Amino acid sequence: MTIRAVVWDVDDTLFDYTSADREGMRAHLAAEGLLAGYATAEQALARWREITDDQWARFSAGEISFEGQRRDRVRVFLGEAALTDAEADAWFRRYLGHYEAAWSLFPDVLPALEALSASHRHAVLSNSSLAVQEHKLRTLGLLHRFEAVLCAAELGVSKPQAGAFLAVCEALRLPPHEVAYVGDHPEIDGRGAAEAGLLSVWIDRGTASFRGAGEAVARRISSLAELPALVRTDTRFGAPSTFG
Numbered sequence: 001m002t003i004r005a006v007v008w009d010v011d012d013t014l015f016d017y018t019s020a021d022r023e024g025m026r027a028h029l030a031a032e033g034l035l036a037g038y039a040t041a042e043q044a045l046a047r048w049r050e051i052t053d054d055q056w057a058r059f060s061a062g063e064i065s066f067e068g069q070r071r072d073r074v075r076v077f078l079g080e081a082a083l084t085d086a087e088a089d090a091w092f093r094r095y096l097g098h099y100e101a102a103w104s105l106f107p108d109v110l111p112a113l114e115a116l117s118a119s120h121r122h123a124v125l126s127n128s129s130l131a132v133q134e135h136k137l138r139t140l141g142l143l144h145r146f147e148a149v150l151c152a153a154e155l156g157v158s159k160p161q162a163g164a165f166l167a168v169c170e171a172l173r174l175p176p177h178e179v180a181y182v183g184d185h186p187e188i189d190g191r192g193a194a195e196a197g198l199l200s201v202w203i204d205r206g207t208a209s210f211r212g213a214g215e216a217v218a219r220r221i222s223s224l225a226e227l228p229a230l231v232r233t234d235t236r237f238g239a240p241s242t243f244g
Contacts, residue, residue, distance in 0.1 A: 027093060
């Protein structure tokens with residue numbers, strides 16, 4: 001089966017979100033004078049990440065808007081439920097300044113994109129918003145490499161729901177079996193893409209749990225250097241894999 005397009009997740013797949021979030025939040029909390037409320041900086045960062053995961057789950061389930069999950073992350077973290085939208089937005093914007101200063105690509109991204117630039121079409125499917133991810137991809141010098149960028153906030157459906165994956169296939173005018181999806185989360189990306197009929201590729205950057213479930217349905221790689229050989233010879237029907 002020929003793979004004609006590669007669709008990419010962004011955060012922790014192309015872009016080192018985990019490191020940028022940690023470094024940005026550490027700098028932000030220091031600037032806001034909030035680290036004193038925690039035994040260690042690591043404790044504060046762990047609390048922020050826990051709240052972020054909880055609010056993203058609400059957004060992915062359609063329980064809250066993209067802007068709402070940002071505001072509630074701030075309210076829960078600060079323990080100030082009465083914080084106005086304007087106050088929460090201002091706090092989050094100050095955080096974004098530190099966060100964006102820490103943005104970087106993983107070192108295996110540009111070589112992989114270059115290796116596949118002539119042979120495959122490329123698109124993005126993210127559970128974020130279009131404005132956020134287009135800004136990120138433009139800042140990182142990647143936006144021109146993708147012919148389509150689709151995001152959950154505008155689609156009204158998010159990964160791992162099949163509708164999100166099928167929407168990007170429709171945008172590319174390709175059937176799912178001719179599209180590979182590369183993402184870092186074994187369930188949201190790995191299982192979701194596989195169940196929608198795409199060639200599912202899990203880039204294991206060590207940021208996600210529940211690895212066993214993901215490995216059962218996705219082709220696991222530990223570096224994007226492994227991707228070109230994989231999508232040029234689809235292994236879903238039993239051909240030898242290029243990795244263990």
